[in-house]
Amino acid sequence: MTLYLHGLGHFHPENEITNRFLEELEIGTSDAWILERVGIRSRRTVLPLDYIRTTRNREPRAALEAALHDNASMACRAAAQALARAGIAREDVGLVIAGGSAADTASPAEACNVAHALELEVPAFDVVSACTSFLAQLHWLSCMDPARLPDFVLLAVPEGLTRTVDYGDRSAAVLWGDGAVAAVASTRVPGRARILDTSFASNPLHADKVAIPRLGHFRQQGRVVQAFAIRRTAQLFADLRERHAEGARRLHFVGHQANLRMLESVCRECGIPPERHHHNVELFGNTAAASAASVLSMEWEKWRDDDDVAVAAVGAGLSWSSCLVRFEAGS
Secondary structure (H helix, E strand, C coil), X not given: CCEEEEEEEEECCCEEEEHHHHXXXXXXXXXXXXXXXXCCCEEEECCCHHHHHHHCCCCHHHHHHHCCCCHHHHHHHHHHHHHHHHCXXXXXXXXXXXXXXXXXXXXXXXXXXXXXXXXXCCCEEECCCHHHHHHHHHHHHHCCCHHHCCCEEEEEEEECHHXXXXXXXXXXXXXXXXXXXXXXXXXXXXXXXXXXXXXXXXCHHHHHHEECCCCCCCEECHHHHHHHHHHHHXXXXXXXXXXXXXXXXXXXXXXXXXXXXXHHHHHHHHCCCHHHECCCHHHHCECHHHHHHHHHHHCCCCCCCCEEEXXXXXXXXXXXXXXXXXXXXXX
């Protein structure tokens, strides 16, 4: 397998849901309660704050109309940054792969909406596995025949999850934020980062543990899912470390940004020091499939040529996925 990353981009909408805002909704939560349990201080939303305040988003269908950004427009903003970092033009993209946790349309594919917004007349299809979608896209792209792929592929993961949140339910309201990530990848043209390893697996027997019904509210069995996430994430990191750790290189950890306390548990279990643990969940909440990749993107200019980044995610399905990103001189 040879797969390169040429550029990453991210976007978070302007409206901010602070812990103080959630306190004012009077749903039985507080800044101290939220920080103790999930370590999140704020999150971003595509919804107007007055809309959340007055409706508590009781009708997800109306949220689609109220949203200030749709998924395609968020993906376009992330894609613009990814393309600029990659140093290629929009017209150089020959394939668009997209997907996430809550698509704007059941049909067409989210990737078609993104390609349309970017004015690209190229093949476009979705790879969707909820919060593991970005890593699943990398995994399945790495399995494809390079001879049948274009030089550059755009991956896009827009997530407008706050549109699915019942803001009368504190367990969901404290978690979710909105955002998007895009990546320029290639199976043939060397780039700044090389994907050394990918994995993807799932256990559909537990598909009922996390769900977003069509035009319904997000729901999950929180304690069961968190225990599963900690266990699987720790195993994914340990497997990548065993296969790829090299003494001369610095191994970092970026996990699915479900909540900070969960990530801290993984770090304790795996012996990951704080300076090697990278996260943004405290400021942006759980942005689902965009979460781990947005951390990679936000630190894109900081990664050094001796950095390896182990990325691990878990999601509905239940699914789990990982990759090892290696930054190299001269790539």
